[in-house]
Amino acid sequence: TRGATTDVYEMRMREADVEIVKGLTSRVRTFDGTFPGPTIKACQGRAVEVRQYNDLTVNAAVHLHGGEVHSEHDGLPMDVIAPGGNRTYHYPNKQRAASLWYHDHAHHLEAENVYKGLHGLYLISDAEEKKLPLPRGAYDVPLVIRDARVETDGTLRYTRPSDCPHMLVNGKERPYFKVAARKYRLRLYNACANRYIRLRLADGTPFTQIASDGGLLERPVQRDELLMLGGERVEVVVDFSRYSVGQSVVLENTGALPTERPEVLRFDIDRRSTDNSEVPARLSTLPPVPRGTVERDFELRTFPAMTINGVSYDPDRVDVATTVGSSEIWTIRNVEAPLPAPPDFHLYHSFHTHLTYFRVLERNGQPAGVRDSGLKDTVCLGPGETVKIAMTWGPYTGQYLYHCHQLGHSSGGQMGRIDVN
Ligand code: C2O
Ligand code: CU
CATH class of the missing domain: 2.60.40.420 (Cupredoxins -  blue copper proteins)
Structure with missing residues (x-):
């Protein structure tokens, strides 16, 4: 349904049987019966409200990955919807056009819940992007x-x-x-x-x-x-x-x-097809790179346990306290040594911040290259790698998270709490 300034959706998280591999039926956890969940298309300047019903037998929390939303609507790990419950998430969509996704974030369960199907797309468009002659x-x-x-x-x-x-x-x-x-x-x-x-x-x-x-x-x-x-x-x-x-x-x-x-x-x-689309030489103007005045260091480990700076996630411990508008430079280190051959997936870390986007300044002491360009919310660290990122916290106060987006790692505690006041 559409209100004057808000699009309102309802979804039911529930189990469903779907065909993933041809000829086989798989029982999955879904948003609204589809695998992956339904795609939400949002426009800058128009809010979205999603009422989520949990008809599963496990807790779930719905996080909008890449969303600039209030902490209460962030789907924090302890802020779950119990089986049989429901809640409404509010997304203001004041941010620029971007490809987001929503997924489960219930503490210790997110890896399995997302893997079993609790993820869907959330695409925000804006006037700037609509003016470009890109394929649509x-x-x-x-x-x-x-x-x-x-x-x-x-x-x-x-x-x-x-x-x-x-x-x-x-x-x-x-x-x-x-x-x-x-x-x-x-x-x-x-x-x-x-x-x-x-x-x-x-x-x-x-x-x-x-x-x-x-x-x-x-x-x-x-x-x-x-x-x-x-x-x-x-x-x-x-x-x-x-x-x-x-x-x-x-x-x-x-x-x-x-x-x-x-x-x-x-x-x-x-x-064959006609094609009037083009990739313009200039796409957009990014906000200026934050000039960090506060510096912080983070060390991610796989062994002996999934930790950040030696500790695993405790929802009651504030790992970083900061303020709205604080411009910071974070140095993130993956201290594990590379393996001579794959599988080495467990040695990679995917550093993700809630609430804000960041810019990658450096990778392994060199200025960030093309793979780290643009506004990022998740950055890949191979074994032994170090990145420096810059962000400005805000605009919302509240409790947020940073964590590894290898979800087995975040479920295992590779996650920290940041309070923005
Ligand atoms: Cu896509 Cu906190 O995660
Ligand atoms: Cu990790």
């Missing part, structure tokens, strides 16, 4: 990529990522997608609970990246390969007019294990 409508396609283990009886089993050989796109295993010979905007999400993906087009055609977690970049950049860790978004334009009708091109994951198939999705070019 049927040519603007979100691709939510995640792994899974589907047993031969259809059971979707939550297990470690090296035992999850099925790559899903929008809830289906290795689908194919019929495309016209023209430009498409692809909104890529890594929604894996516990692993990185490295995406490339099998024929080596580079992607034109136009946006990252927090929306449009200032200028498009060319990328051959996209390393994405859980929670990250990369938006690209691919021009399929370089292929002829009848050809196919495969999106592959070069981060797949040797025992897995690298194919993620096959694009079949099946028709």
Whole structure:
């Protein structure tokens, strides 16, 4: 339903039977019966309210990842909806256009809940973006990529990522997608609970990246390969007019294990098409990089336990106290040593902040490169890596979180509390 200034939705979190792998039925946890959940399209300046009913047998909390929302509506780990309960989340949508997603965040349960299906898309548009001649409508396609283990009886089993050989796109295993010979905007999400993906087009055609977690970049950049860790978004334009009708091109994951198939999705070019879309040389203007005056250090460990600065999450402990408007530089270190060969997913950390976007200033002592460009809310740290990020806290006061977005890690306590006053 639509109010004067607010769009109102209702969803029921419930179990449902879906087909993920052809011919098999899997019992999953859903928002409203679909796997993944329904996509919410929001516009800047128009609020959204979602009433969530929990018809599951486990706690759930709904977090809008990338949302600039009040703490009460953030879906904090202890602020759960018990089975049989419901609550309404309010999203003001005062932020710029960006590809967000919503997912469960119940303490200790988020990894399994998200893995079992509690995630959906939330896309915000704004006037600036609508004016650009980018591909739109049927040519603007979100691709939510995640792994899974589907047993031969259809059971979707939550297990470690090296035992999850099925790559899903929008809830289906290795689908194919019929495309016209023209430009498409692809909104890529890594929604894996516990692993990185490295995406490339099998024929080596580079992607034109136009946006990252927090929306449009200032200028498009060319990328051959996209390393994405859980929670990250990369938006690209691919021009399929370089292929002829009848050809196919495969999106592959070069981060797949040797025992897995690298194919993620096959694009079949099946028709000619007119195309008035373009990727302008200038896309947007980003807010100035915060000039941090407060510096903080964070050390992420996998061994002997999932910790940040030596401790695991305690909802009653304030790890960082700050104020609205505080401009900060955070140095994040992944102190684990690299392994000579994969599987090394558990050694990666995906540092995510709630409430605010940040800029990546440096990676391993060097100025941030193209892979870290734009506004980010999640940044990938390989074993031994260090990044420096800058953010300004606010505009809302309240309790927020930072954590690793490898969800097995956050469930295991790799998470901290920040109080913004
Ligand atoms: Cu997408 Cu706190 O997470
Ligand atoms: Cu981690």
